Structures are given as C-alpha cells and as structure tokens.
Amino acid sequence: MPFLIETFDKADRQALRLEVRQTHLDYLEANVDVLLACGAKLSDDGETASGGIYLVDLDSREEAERFIKADPFYQADLFAEFKVIRWRQAYLNRKNTL
Template identity: 35%
Template sequence: MLFAILCTDKPGALQLRLDTRPEHVAHLNRLNEEDKLAFAGPFLDADGKPNGSLVVVKADSIEAARALAEADPYAKAGLFATVDVKPWNWVFNNPEA
C-alpha cells in the first residue's frame, strides 16, 4: 500500500531544515534502496523556500508508514509542526500501473 506523509514545518525553522537536510536525504536514499519510497519533495512558500514535505512510502500498514515518518531525521530534529499520514491511491501517471 502507498501512504502519503504530509509534513508542515514549524514557523521559522528553515535553518533547522537546512542543517538536517543531509541526514534526511540519506534517510530517503535508504528507503529508496529498500524499495519503500515512491517519491518525495518539499512544499515551497511564496518565496520558493521549503516549508514542508510530501513523502509517499510503500508500507504494509498505516502503523508501519507512521514508523517510517517518525524515523525521518527531520521529524527527530523537531522540524515539523504537523505530520499527517494517509493511505493514498496513485491513479494517474503511476509508472507501476
């Protein structure tokens, strides 16, 4: 199953995001190597600066998807004000369909 992890950064946390980015990217690379990552990328504010994340993962359950979200270095660093994990169905332009 696919799960969308929707994260909103805390206000004023851009520097924390930048400082933690190498560990976050390494985490996503590990998920990709384990075939658990569908895709990921940041949300952007009006100035084009990142202010949140969208990560879509493959997991057997919502609990497993939540565990992946909690393991993200951004989450461990306290970057996010909110994290929402939702089951997701990739209907259009799915390369695996």
C-alpha cells in the same frame, strides 16, 4: 499499499531544515525501496520549504508512521505536525497504473 505523508514545518525553522537536510537525504536514500515519490513543499518563489510530501509503499499506517518518525527532520523536531493518508495510486510518471 501506498500512503501519502504530508509534513508541516514549525514556523521559523528554515535554519534547522538546512542544518539537518543532508542527514534527511541520506535517510531517504537508505529507504529508497519504499519511496514512490517525495519532495519539499516550496514557497511560490521556490526558495523556502515549509514541509514535505512523501508517497510511500508500506504495509500499514503504523509502518508509515514509523517511517516518518525515523526521519531526521522529525527527530530534529522540525515538524509542527504530519498527516498519514491512505492513497490510491492511479497515475505515476504520467502513466495510468490502474
């Protein structure tokens, strides 16, 4: 079942985000089988990330929480908070999936 995970970075942690970024990307690649989509939330100029959005296909909220807590960004204490929300997939890649 799909879940949306939204993360919110702590203030003034851009340097930490950049430091841990490759390890985070490696984690995502290792878990690509559960990712429907994911990416950073950016400032209007596209230069600064302030958190992220993950769409994951996992069996439960608990699995989604375990997934985000295993992310190197979480482990590095980058996030001020995260939200896990059950999501109904209706469109993906510009196609209706219902």
